[in-house]
Amino acid sequence: MGKTLIFGHKSPDTDTICSALVYANLKNKLGLDAEPARLGEVNKETQFALDYFGVDAPQFIEKVADDVERVILVDHNEFQQSVDNIKDVRIAEVIDHHRVSNFETKEPLYFRAEPVGCTATILNKLYKENGVEVEKDMAGLLLSAIISDSLLLKSPTCTQEDVDAAHELAKKADVDLEKYGLEMLQAGADLSDKSPAE
Amino acid sequence: MGKTLIFGHKSPDTDTICSALVYANLKNKLGLDAEPARLGEVNKETQFALDYFGVDAPQFIEKVADDVERVILVDHNEFQQSVDNIKDVRIAEVIDHHRVSNFETKEPLYFRAEPVGCTATILNKLYKENGVEVEKDMAGLLLSAIISDSLLLKSPTCTQEDVDAAHELAKKADVDLEKYGLEMLQAGADLSDKSPAE
Numbered sequence: 001m002g003k004t005l006i007f008g009h010k011s012p013d014t015d016t017i018c019s020a021l022v023y024a025n026l027k028n029k030l031g032l033d034a035e036p037a038r039l040g041e042v043n044k045e046t047q048f049a050l051d052y053f054g055v056d057a058p059q060f061i062e063k064v065a066d067d068v069e070r071v072i073l074v075d076h077n078e079f080q081q082s083v084d085n086i087k088d089v090r091i092a093e094v095i096d097h098h099r100v101s102n103f104e105t106k107e108p109l110y111f112r113a114e115p116v117g118c119t120a121t122i123l124n125k126l127y128k129e130n131g132v133e134v135e136k137d138m139a140g141l142l143l144s145a146i147i148s149d150s151l152l153l154k155s156p157t158c159t160q161e162d163v164d165a166a167h168e169l170a171k172k173a174d175v176d177l178e179k180y181g182l183e184m185l186q187a188g189a190d191l192s193d194k195s196p197a198e
Numbered sequence: 199m200g201k202t203l204i205f206g207h208k209s210p211d212t213d214t215i216c217s218a219l220v221y222a223n224l225k226n227k228l229g230l231d232a233e234p235a236r237l238g239e240v241n242k243e244t245q246f247a248l249d250y251f252g253v254d255a256p257q258f259i260e261k262v263a264d265d266v267e268r269v270i271l272v273d274h275n276e277f278q279q280s281v282d283n284i285k286d287v288r289i290a291e292v293i294d295h296h297r298v299s300n301f302e303t304k305e306p307l308y309f310r311a312e313p314v315g316c317t318a319t320i321l322n323k324l325y326k327e328n329g330v331e332v333e334k335d336m337a338g339l340l341l342s343a344i345i346s347d348s349l350l351l352k353s354p355t356c357t358q359e360d361v362d363a364a365h366e367l368a369k370k371a372d373v374d375l376e377k378y379g380l381e382m383l384q385a386g387a388d389l390s391d392k393s394p395a396e
């Protein structure tokens with residue numbers, strides 16, 4: 001099987017970037033040649049999370065290259081939020097937590113949407129279903145995505161599943177959920193050009 | 199939570215009828231008020247399976263009634279294959295193995311599509327994921343659906359997952375896979391008006 005590219009939506013948020021990175025990690029562990037990508041700039045909140053857990057941002061792509069055999073969409077399904085040439089590529093999977101709209105395929109695919117607050121919560125389940133342990137840095141990224149989408153478990157879209165996953169992942173990532181979460185959200189809210197370390 | 203209706207596509211086949219019946223059974227065991235329904239006549243093949251395992255056909259509906267709070271689609275997602283007033287109802291879940299097309303929702307939902315040969319194969323996994331045992335009659339219906347969609351495990355859409363599920367379910371249903379499968383397919387191919395018992 002050729003290369004698989006995994007990416008989230010345009011104007012990426014922390015769930016989109018982290019879910020692409022983490023799902024590529026899971027796919028690699030399952031023996032698939034998968035690479036994470038992004039469709040836009042990494043924002044400050046997301047960069048804080050990447051720096052904290054020592055993970056590089058995924059590659060930026062403007063469109064899916066010709067040598068890519070299949071793509072996996074995370075954290076979105078609507079074509080207008082996706083890569084510009086989405087209609088020309090084979091969509092093998094979608095992992096998402098949004099309504100389904102403006103989406104279609106020519107062939108059957110793995111489509112996993114759940115009405116939870118964050119894609120990362122679904123990915124945490126996929127590790128379990130596949131019997132793969134979530135490593136510390138990946139747990140940190142999944143936790144960061146949940147904190148971001150749920151505004152530290154306070155948004156109305158946050159479900160009990162998100163809350164349970166966040167607590168479980170905080171343990172694996174070895175951070176204090178409240179303390180880390182506030183620092184991360186503050187890093188995103190920081191309008192100055194100072195890096196979190198300054 | 200109000201009533202949930204579960205149904206497959208128009209011109210129902212064995213997978214559509216059996217998946218509606220079986221998923222309603224699983225939902226009931228999980229404490230949800232769910233009822234199976236059908237959008238057309240039960241064909242002879244399906245009737246053979248229902249008779250064999252002693253299960254009544256689901257209720258026929260022309261449209262979703264006003265007292266139904268939510269619907270679950272099995273074995274289809276395209277609106278033109280679904281109930282006529284599909285755009286007026288809340289779709290809570292989709293369990294399917296076809297391409298996604300002509301489908302949209304206003305809200306997030308549970309959407310589970312997998313590139314396997316039969317909806318029943320996915321339902322067999324859902325029992326496991328929910329820790330519920332598949333009873334003999336329900337195993338028989340799931341098996342019948344797989345035999346039907348895969349033409350006794352011989353169609354090109356049949357995957358290893360379908361094969362494994364079929365063998366596992368034949369054991370639980372206490373039937374010989376080949377023998378039962380041929381009888382069921384023959385009952386469907388019978389163009390006379392004779393019932394299988396004659």
Ligand SMILES: [Mn+2]
Pocket residue numbers: 009013015016075
């Ligand atoms: Mn997002």
Ligand SMILES: [Mn+2]
Pocket residue numbers: 015016075097117118119149
């Ligand atoms: Mn998200």
Ligand SMILES: [Mn+2]
Pocket residue numbers: 207211213214273
């Ligand atoms: Mn069907």
Ligand SMILES: [Mn+2]
Pocket residue numbers: 213214273295315316317347
């Ligand atoms: Mn089917």
